[in-house]
Amino acid sequence: MDGDDWSGVPRSHAASGLDELLAVMARLRAPGGCPWDAEQTHASLAPYAIEEAHELAEAIEAAAGDPAADAHLREELGDVLLQVVFHADIARVEGRFDVDDVARTLIEKLRRRHPHVFADTEVEGVGEVVANWDAIKRAEKPERESAFDGIPASLPALARAQKLLGRAQRAGLEPALEPLGAPATEPEEDASAHDAEAHLGRALLAMVRRASADGLDAERALRGATRELERELREREAAVPGATGRVQL
Numbered sequence: 001m002d003g004d005d006w007s008g009v010p011r012s013h014a015a016s017g018l019d020e021l022l023a024v025m026a027r028l029r030a031p032g033g034c035p036w037d038a039e040q041t042h043a044s045l046a047p048y049a050i051e052e053a054h055e056l057a058e059a060i061e062a063a064a065g066d067p068a069a070d071a072h073l074r075e076e077l078g079d080v081l082l083q084v085v086f087h088a089d090i091a092r093v094e095g096r097f098d099v100d101d102v103a104r105t106l107i108e109k110l111r112r113r114h115p116h117v118f119a120d121t122e123v124e125g126v127g128e129v130v131a132n133w134d135a136i137k138r139a140e141k142p143e144r145e146s147a148f149d150g151i152p153a154s155l156p157a158l159a160r161a162q163k164l165l166g167r168a169q170r171a172g173l174e175p176a177l178e179p180l181g182a183p184a185t186e187p188e189e190d191a192s193a194h195d196a197e198a199h200l201g202r203a204l205l206a207m208v209r210r211a212s213a214d215g216l217d218a219e220r221a222l223r224g225a226t227r228e229l230e231r232e233l234r235e236r237e238a239a240v241p242g243a244t245g246r247v248q249l
Contacts (some may be wrong), residue, residue: 022099022201025085029093042087049083050154056080061220112136147171159219162206169212 006008018067028037059076063069088099115121116129123129144150147167151160211218 021081022087022089025082025089029089037086039088040086042090044085045083049080049087052076052083057220058223062222109228112140119228128172149175156219158204158208158222161205162212162218165205165209165212 028034029040030038056073056076057080059069059073063073084102085099087095088102092098111118111131115136116123116134121132123132138144141150147170150165151163151167155161155163204237208218
């Protein structure tokens with residue numbers, strides 16, 4: 001198949017891995033290719049992008065300090081890259097933009113947001129880099145009226161809370177939460193289920209705030225603890241004769 005033209009994306013022996021990936025994607029979605037790939041849209045693929053991002057995060061945590069896990073990490077990075085290539089090919093076929101436009105837009109953003117690297121801006125430390133990034137981003141998006149615009153509602157609850165608190169801190173806003181280190185108070189005995197849930201939510205927010213103050217990632221911490229719990233439960237399950245398969249799914 002070398003030298004063939006796959007829907008306008010040529011392939012040759014000299015093509016890089018990315019060039020060949022684009023050619024494979026175009027072939028999959030071209031007439032005579034894969035019917036499933038051909039009928040996908042940006043909207044239909046959105047859930048897969050979210051799922052692949054979570055799987056990548058899990059692979060990154062599993063690969064920390066373990067060279068043997070690199071193959072898994074490489075695979076998950078490929079799955080995320082597939083989402084970018086898939087969406088870009090949909091837009092290419094529709095005549096809107098292609099993957100090169102995506103790359104050039106990203107290059108322009110990286111250059112614009114790193115004036116200390118690509119221009120003559122001088123910074124002292126990471127703090128100034130972050131402050132400049134925020135200022136440049138605000139200038140790029142004048143339609144955003146609040147410091148909290150642009151935080152995805154679909155983020156996991158802990159991650160969204162930490163993002164919100166981080167924005168509040170950088171905006172000089174102090175949220176009215178329990179003081180750091182203060183034990184969560186118990187709800188009244190006659191509190192309604194709604195009141196008890198609201199109290200739990202505030203206590204969780206206070207814990208997320210403490211994680212941020214300590215430089216910790218609350219979402220990652222909970223995922224790690226949950227993995228340990230699952231490992232422990234699986235070991236206990238395996239140690240009990242007949243326990244496996246007892247719960248009907």
